[in-house]
Amino acid sequence: MRIFLAITAASAVCSGGTATASLLDYVGQCVPFARAASGVAIYGDAWTWWDQADGRYDRGHTPRVGAVVVFPRSARLPLGHVAVVSRVVEKRVVMLTHANWSRQNGERGHAEQDVTLFDVSPRNDWSSVKVWYRDSDGLGGSVYPVNGFIYGQGKAARELTGRHPDDVGALIDAYAP
Incomplete structure (x- = not known):
């Protein structure tokens, strides 16, 4: 049953x-x-998205709701990672x-x-971040490099953010020792 639900959800996400x-x-x-959550139609490993977006989508270093944040490949992320900004807290x-x-x-x-995604870059330019990690119930201990944000041209998914996101919790994750 669980495999069926995963396939159904993946089918809905991938095919629209x-x-x-x-x-x-x-x-x-x-x-x-x-891709499904942001409307950014790029394919291939996550680390390739930044270069693939060049000339197809606007890119930058300021987070916006619906933008895709691109993590390059690294020892910890050999295929990179992509995620979608659901809320700008500060x-x-x-x-x-x-x-x-x-x-x-x-x-x-x-x-x-x-x-929570927290900019820990020395220049406040989102080039280095910490990411909330369920196993630690807070920000993980690792710092990850980021290429930047890809700004989609379409509408982000309706479920991108919840009805009552915990902005205060995100600030506590980021700034409380």
Whole structure:
């Protein structure tokens, strides 16, 4: 049954079909999830998105709701990672909705809504970040490089952010020791 639900959700995410599964029921890789959640029609490994967007989409270093944040490949992220900004809380704190980051029930691939992303770059330019991680119930200890944000031309998914996102919790994640 669980495999059927995952396939149904993935089918709805990838095809834009009429399946009734929620975007947040998705289990799989970050790329098809980010494409469905943002409307940015780029394919291939996450680390390739930044260069692929050049000339096709506006890119920059300021987070906006619906923008895709691109993590380049690194030792910890050999295929990179992409996530979608669901909420801008303040200049250095945003919320993401993404897939395949934290483990849930011992496995990766699940979607997570409105998790904290904190800019820790020395120049406040979003080139280095910390990401909320379920296993630590807060920001993980790792700092990740970021290429920047890809700004989609379409409308972001309705479920990108929740009804009552925890802005205060995101600020506490970012600034409380």
